[in-house]
Every structure is written in structure tokens, then in C-alpha cells.
Amino acid sequence: xxxxxxxxxxxxxxxxxxxxxxxxxxxxxxxxxxxxxxxxxxxxxxxxxxxxxxxxxxxxxxxxxxxxxxxxxxxxxxxxxxxxxxxxxxxxxxxxxxxxxxxxxxxxxxxxxxxxxxxxxxxxxxxxxxxxxxxxxxxxxxxxxxxxxxxxxxxxxxxxxxxxxxxxxxxxxxxxxxxxxxxxxxxxxxxxxxxxxxxxxxxxxxxxxxxxxxxxxxxxxxxxxxxxxxxxxxxxxxxxxxxxxxxxxxxxxxxxxxxxxxxxxxxxxxxxxxxxxxxxx
Numbered sequence: 433x434x435x436x437x438x439x440x441x442x443x444x445x446x447x448x449x450x451x452x453x454x455x456x457x458x459x460x461x462x463x464x465x466x467x468x469x470x471x472x473x474x475x476x477x478x479x480x481x482x483x484x485x486x487x488x489x490x491x492x493x494x495x496x497x498x499x500x501x502x503x504x505x506x507x508x509x510x511x512x513x514x515x516x517x518x519x520x521x522x523x524x525x526x527x528x529x530x531x532x533x534x535x536x537x538x539x540x541x542x543x544x545x546x547x548x549x550x551x552x553x554x555x556x557x558x559x560x561x562x563x564x565x566x567x568x569x570x571x572x573x574x575x576x577x578x579x580x581x582x583x584x585x586x587x588x589x590x591x592x593x594x595x596x597x598x599x600x601x602x603x604x605x606x607x608x609x610x611x612x613x614x615x616x617x618x619x620x621x622x623x624x625x626x627x628x629x630x631x632x633x634x635x636x637x638x639x640x641x642x643x644x645x646x647x648x649x650x651x652x653x654x655x656x657x658x659x660x661x662x663x664x665x666x667x668x669x670x671x672x673x674x675x676x677x678x679x680x681x682x683x684x685x686x687x688x689x690x691x692x693x694x695x696x697x698x699x700x701x702x703x704x705x706x707x708x709x710x711x712x713x
Contacts, residue, residue: 530577531580586661595684677696
């Protein structure tokens with residue numbers, strides 16, 4: 433959620449972190465997209481056969497999950513990046529954030545951090561460059577890396593898939609009007625945390641990911657967006673919204689009116705404090 437210059441103590445809940453699942457040949461029903469398995473049999477005594485990367489995970493979470501799945505020392509996967517030679521856009525400057533595609537990945541005794549990271553990036557390139565997602569960046573006057581960056585914000589900020597296209601529209605509207613994005617998700621990324629509480633001191637953080645202080649997009653994506661988020665960026669909803677807040681589960685309110693937004697925020701804050709909100713006037 434974003435706020436304009438007037439302040440408030442707390443903000444809405446950003447997307448919650450989720451736990452990685454390491455499966456032994458099981459089929460997962462969930463948000464992660466299954467990619468083709470490379471093996472057709474497995475030994476029950478061998479290491480787990482698949483690794484699930486959920487939508488919205490940051491690269492650090494993914495590195496740790498790979499280390500655990502491959503029984504490696506913490507930090508091994510991140511250290512392998514220098515020699516991984518991943519197929520990333522030049523603007524990524526070697527940082528795979530946003531391109532470690534959320535899916536179910538096969539693991540066998542020959543799997544290495546480099547092979548798994550390459551598989552994730554190759555999957556992202558195939559999904560992001562496929563129709564109809566691929567048409568979105570050009571239609572919205574941006575490059576693919578910018579589209580992935582916006583999609584990562586949408587992934588973090590949207591309370592549901594139904595809200596994604598509206599959140600994307602808010603981002604576009606703010607960029608087009610020269611307004612700072614003021615998204616809690618980018619600041620949480622800079623602080624390496626997920627929280628529903630954001631202080632004024634937090635918003636003064638000196639970081640290129642502080643979208644309260646910096647104009648435009650953050651320098652990189654802030655998580656791994658899924659195809660739904662990418663489709664929302666390719667085809668954002670139509671609307672003049674500049675603000676949104678998830679007051680409670682299932683109740684995300686979008687508006688172009690700052691006063692109305694402040695009333696919605698106050699209702700959210702009251703619920704957060706355990707109070708009964710006053711009726712709207």
C-alpha cells in the first residue's frame with residue numbers, strides 16, 4: 433500500500449512469507465507452477481525429488497531453500513552465482529532477483545545450485561516471453577525488466593489474485609503522474625523483513641528501494657512474481673485509483689480520493705488495534 437505526504441503509523445499487511453516445501457515424488461496442488469520433471473523414477477532413500485518455490489519469495493529465501501534441499505552449507509547457493517552464468521537481462525547486472533521463477537523443480541543426485549538456478553531463470557525467460565505476457569511491456573512503453581519489477585511489487589502488494597490488475601493500475605497511475613510509489617513492499621525489501629507496521633523513521637531510510645523517498649521504480653525486482661502478476665502488468669485494470677489499503681481479508685479498497693483513502697486507513701488501523709471502527713460519515 434502507498435501513502436502520500438501525510439503520515440500514519442501503520443500500513444496494510446503485505447504479502448506473507450511462506451515456507452518452502454521439499455517433496456518426495458508427490459504432486460503439489462497450489463500456486464507454484466510445475467515444470468517438467470527430468471527423471472521418471474526415484475529411490476526412496478535418495479534426497480527429495482522436487483523443490484517448491486512459492487510466488488513472491490525473495491532470492492535470499494530461494495537460495496536458503498536450495499541449500500537445504502541439496503544438503504549444502506548455508507550460503508553455498510549464493511556463492512555459486514559468480515560462476516552460474518545465468519541468462520539474465522543486461523540491466524539485471526547479474527542479480528537474478530525476479531527471475532527465479534516460482535514453480536515445482538526436480539532434484540536428483542546430479543542437481544547442483546548452478547543447474548537449479550539456471551533451470552529457474554530459463555523457466556522465467558520462457559514464461560515471461562510467451563504470449564500474452566510478452567506483449568505487455570511494449571504496449572505499456574516499458575522493457576521486460578521493468579515489467580518484471582512492477583510485477584514483483586504487484587505480487588507483494590496484492591491481497592488476492594483478483595486485486596492484482598488494480599494494484600498494477602495504481603503503480604502505472606502513480607508513475608504517469610510523477611508521484612512516488614510509496615509502497616511498503618519495496619521498503620520491506622530494503623529492510624529484509626515483512627511487516628504490517630511501518631514507522632515514519634522507516635520511510636526515511638536511505639535506500640534506492642525506499643519508494644517513499646525515491647521516484648520511479650526500484651533498481652531491481654523485489655521478489656519472484658508468478659504469471660498472474662505478469663498478466664496483471666500486461667493488462668492492468670482500467671481506473672483512476674492512486675491509493676489502496678486492505679482493511680481486512682477480502683476487503684481491499686481502491687480510490688483516487690486521498691481523504692477517502694485516509695478514512696480507509698484509519699479503519700484498518702482501528703482494526704489492527706482491536707478497536708471497533710466508527711461508522712463512515
